[in-house]
Amino acid sequence: MAIHNDLGRQGESIAKHYFEANEYEILDENWTYGKAEIDLIVYKNGLMVFVEVKSRSSVAFGRPEEFVDRTKQKQMELASLAYIEMMNHQNEIRFDVVAILFTKDHNYTLKHIEDAFWPEG
Structure with a gap:
């Protein structure tokens, strides 16, 4: 497996533990809808949060x-709409x-960047 894939998986694991430590419930990991993940x-507290984890070993x-x-944001928006509908979530999202x-x-x-972006609709 490529080193960057290992780094990505490690980053996602760290992020998951971070959210658990901050009393978030983990609903799903690596959830896919079509080509979007x-x-x-x-x-x-009634808030559903869609999280993109980015890991790097350098800022070069x-x-x-x-x-x-913007492309990734749009993919997340499309996938989130499907997830919201599937879960019948009627409260706030971020x-x-x-x-x-x-x-x-x-x-x-x-x-951790809260409200990192908002879909343009």
């Missing part, structure tokens, strides 16, 4: 959160990004 879907090409481009930057000594920093 949502890394984590979490829930707390940009910070992890900068890789959630789109978050968790950016994880790994260091050479296997440490990391985690940046």
Whole structure:
């Protein structure tokens, strides 16, 4: 398996533990709808949060959160609409990004960006 895939899986695991530690319920992981995938879907106090996790080992090409481009946002929006309908969720939603930057000594920093974007509709 490619190193970047390992890094991505490790980042998603860290993000999952982060949300659990902050008392979110994990509803789904790597949920797919067509070609779209949502890394984590979490829930707390009536709020459903769709989360994109981006992990990088360097900022040479940009910070992890900068890789959630408009195309990815649109895919997440489409998938979220299907998920909301499937779950019959009638409360608030939010789109978050968790950016994880790994260091050479296997440490990391985690940046949770709430309301990272909102679909343009």
